[in-house]
Amino acid sequence: xxxxxxSRIQELFAAIAxxxxxxxxxxxxxxxxxxxxxxxxxxxxxxxxxxxxxDFFFPQTENLMDFRVEGKKIEIxxxxxxxxxxxLFGVRACDVRSFTVLDRVFLAEPVDTYYKNRREHxxxxxxxxxxxxxxxxxxxxxxxAAEPEGDVVCHMTADTLYLDAKTEKGSALLEGLSAxxxxxxxxxxxxxxxxxxxxxxxxxxxxxxxxxxxxxxxxKTDEFFNxxxxxxxxxxCLGCGTCTFVCxxxxxxxxxxxxxxxGVKRFRCWDSCMYSDFTKMxxxxxxLTQLERFRQRFMHKLVYYxxxxxxxxxxxxxxxxxxxxxxxxxxxxxxKQLGGKQND
Amino acid sequence: MQEIxxxxxxxxxxxxxxxxxxxxxxxxxxxxxxxxxxxxxxxSAEELENGFVWNDFCGANFSKYLIRETGLTEKKVLVFLKPxxxxxFNQLLTEHRFAREKVYAVGVPCxxxxxxxxxxxxxxxxxxxxxxxxxxxxxxxxxxDVTLPQEELLADRCRNCKSRKHVAYDELLGSDGEVLDSxxxxxxERLERMTPDERFAFWQNELSRCIRCNACRDVCPACTCEKxxxxxxxxxxxxxxxxxxxxxxxxxxxxxxxxxxxxxxCGECSRVCPQHIPLHLLNRKFIxxxxxxxxEYQAGAEVGSRAPIVDYTEGDIEPGxxxxxxxxxx
Numbered sequence: 001x002x003x004x005x006x007s008r009i010q011e012l013f014a015a016i017a018x019x020x021x022x023x024x025x026x027x028x029x030x031x032x033x034x035x036x037x038x039x040x041x042x043x044x045x046x047x048x049x050x051x052x053x054x055d056f057f058f059p060q061t062e063n064l065m066d067f068r069v070e071g072k073k074i075e076i077x078x079x080x081x082x083x084x085x086x087x088l089f090g091v092r093a094c095d096v097r098s099f100t101v102l103d104r105v106f107l108a109e110p111v112d113t114y115y116k117n118r119r120e121h122x123x124x125x126x127x128x129x130x131x132x133x134x135x136x137x138x139x140x141x142x143x144x145a146a147e148p149e150g151d152v153v154c155h156m157t158a159d160t161l162y163l164d165a166k167t168e169k170g171s172a173l174l175e176g177l178s179a180x181x182x183x184x185x186x187x188x189x190x191x192x193x194x195x196x197x198x199x200x201x202x203x204x205x206x207x208x209x210x211x212x213x214x215x216x217x218x219x220k221t222d223e224f225f226n227x228x229x230x231x232x233x234x235x236x237c238l239g240c241g242t243c244t245f246v247c248x249x250x251x252x253x254x255x256x257x258x259x260x261x262x263g264v265k266r267f268r269c270w271d272s273c274m275y276s277d278f279t280k281m282x283x284x285x286x287x288l289t290q291l292e293r294f295r296q297r298f299m300h301k302l303v304y305y306x307x308x309x310x311x312x313x314x315x316x317x318x319x320x321x322x323x324x325x326x327x328x329x330x331x332x333x334x335x336k337q338l339g340g341k342q343n344d
Numbered sequence: 345m346q347e348i349x350x351x352x353x354x355x356x357x358x359x360x361x362x363x364x365x366x367x368x369x370x371x372x373x374x375x376x377x378x379x380x381x382x383x384x385x386x387x388s389a390e391e392l393e394n395g396f397v398w399n400d401f402c403g404a405n406f407s408k409y410l411i412r413e414t415g416l417t418e419k420k421v422l423v424f425l426k427p428x429x430x431x432x433f434n435q436l437l438t439e440h441r442f443a444r445e446k447v448y449a450v451g452v453p454c455x456x457x458x459x460x461x462x463x464x465x466x467x468x469x470x471x472x473x474x475x476x477x478x479x480x481x482x483x484x485x486x487x488x489d490v491t492l493p494q495e496e497l498l499a500d501r502c503r504n505c506k507s508r509k510h511v512a513y514d515e516l517l518g519s520d521g522e523v524l525d526s527x528x529x530x531x532x533e534r535l536e537r538m539t540p541d542e543r544f545a546f547w548q549n550e551l552s553r554c555i556r557c558n559a560c561r562d563v564c565p566a567c568t569c570e571k572x573x574x575x576x577x578x579x580x581x582x583x584x585x586x587x588x589x590x591x592x593x594x595x596x597x598x599x600x601x602x603x604x605x606x607x608x609x610c611g612e613c614s615r616v617c618p619q620h621i622p623l624h625l626l627n628r629k630f631i632x633x634x635x636x637x638x639x640e641y642q643a644g645a646e647v648g649s650r651a652p653i654v655d656y657t658e659g660d661i662e663p664g665x666x667x668x669x670x671x672x673x674x
Contacts (some may be wrong), residue, residue, distance in 0.1 A: 066389075158615075202485070207377070207471050232385070236373075236409075240558055240560055240616075242555070245555050295589075326350065326563060326617075328375055328382045336376075
């Protein structure tokens with residue numbers, strides 16, 4: 001483990017940014033947001049960004065390819081570019097886990113080369129949480145906010161930033177920064193341990209700390225699909241899809257062609273199961289009511305995805321849907337309603 | 345603190361269920377915390393007793409939900425309306441969107457609603473926020489218990505409240521207020537004073553955050569088309585990906601035109617926007633212009649009124665003057 005004084009954090013950012021593009025959470029009028037670091041840009045003090053870090057690997061819109069049409073000749077133009085190396089600093093434990101959820105979708109055969117390209121060029125410097133919010137429930141899904149995953153795990157105390165490389169990629173980055181950082185002694189390890197203990201103590205006192213996902217999981221479709229509670233849970237849903245857009249694990253997309261007049265631009269863009277035209281086929285949309293669309297989203301997080309992915313849930317408990325839903329409906333309310341007495 | 349208590353509302357609702365006047369009620373449903381209130385449909389007095397909440401976070405306007413709910417029952421739907429909600433209620437009646445006789449409207453006085461975002465901006469980890477002596481008592485994870493004056497948590501639309509008077513109800517709980525001399529156009533005037541470049545930059549900055557969730561449209565009581573053109577892939581207008589960086593701005597400007605003269609300035613669009621875009625300012629600009637060119641007009645103030653822009657009168661401003669005036673004030 002290496003360390004650097006918090007007062008010198010701008011030097012650290014400059015050194016990282018000298019080798020690759022560095023993105024970090026900064027404060028804006030509309031909340032914290034990942035932005036490219038440039039001299040003087042300060043790290044946000046907010047717990048998390050409004051939009052998740054998934055945007056870096058799975059952007060909201062992306063040009064997949066172009067077609068140029070001349071008479072009967074159609075030329076296919078590959079618009080892919082090799083991504084540049086980049087570092088994401090300050091990613092929280094929930095968002096880091098979301099990359100695992102996305103990987104299982106996009107890196108499974110057939111591999112999504114657009115996603116893979118960005119994933120391979122991205123390095124994650126995660127940050128442990130010390131002030132989790134009342135909306136946090138990552139612990140429900142086995143995530144430890146005090147010890148995130150990532151290439152380099154960071155812990156920030158009042159005066160010191162500790163950097164712990166967990167992968168080869170992470171070690172290589174820290175090696176390049178060795179002139180700026182110091183090696184850690186036993187007392188530093190102790191300081192990080194105290195830091196972790198404080199986090200654990202706070203996490204244990206969160207209002208959602210006892211929320212359990214045990215009742216959900218693989219192969220539970222029949223148990224929940226026809227539950228009458230879906231009606232009251234979904235009745236006020238606007239179908240806006242904000243939950244899916246701020247969600248770090250929502251991964252559905254649509255591919256559309258734009259007629260440019262002399263060809264076609266093929267785009268991929270985020271889609272949302274909340275929308276009336278989601279997965280619309282020639283025979284129509286399979287989920288005709290908002291109740292069905294609403295149910296799809298939560299069943300996917302809590303049952304379908306685990307069924308297809310060795311029991312892994314596709315919610316990471318980041319709490320964004322709790323703070324962003326215009327009608328304040330969210331996965332916690334769904335879990336408590338469907339989870340019966342266990343979650344009272 | 346609200347004038348009417350939850351108990352008073354529940355007592356009246358229970359009577360209305362018992363005497364068979366209504367078989368469902370639109371109300372605010374309690375959440376995990378005091379401030380994550382969800383609109384809900386309750387089908388019995390017992391259900392209301394268990395889940396209904398009435399506190400400083402009951403911002404949601406139920407008028408639009410009446411379109412659906414009145415179609416689902418033979419009886420009346422009970423709805424609780426704050427003063428600003430009654431304007432939307434009247435406007436929907438003017439547009440024949442539901443049958444008046446299918447609704448039992450109970451007016452509830454409103455002292456202004458708090459904005460949960462303001463709470464979250466102030467504190468990390470707000471676990472509860474209850475009305476108390478001297479304002480709102482906020483329980484936090486890291487800053488202990490803090491009492492804030494209610495004004496500090498008021499939603500922007502409530503700071504600029506246009507009316508505490510209910511313009512529609514079957515019965516009123518508590519007292520009625522007055523139409524207020526609000527300062528809601530101050531911000532519009534500030535925008536009007538900007539140069540076109542400054543104003544363009546202002547809106548570009550605000551609208552650039554739009555994520556196209558369309559929550560503003562979905563919640564808007566003036567947007568009640570069965571199927572919006574932007575949800576119809578066959579329309580050619582429903583693009584999930586922007587074809588230009590200007591497209592989001594066009595959407596919001598066009599939507600503001602679409603609801604011009606019908607928008608009551610209820611502020612739901614800005615309340616629900618997950619990106620904190622002050623969308624209501626676009627609508628307010630239209631309201632301001634209509635007031636200037638055609639005389640003061642408040643959509644929803646009464647049922648059946650014709651909005652100036654769909655009502656020809658000989659005294660109407662000439663289109664040329666409107667354009668000129670628009671440029672002067674724009």
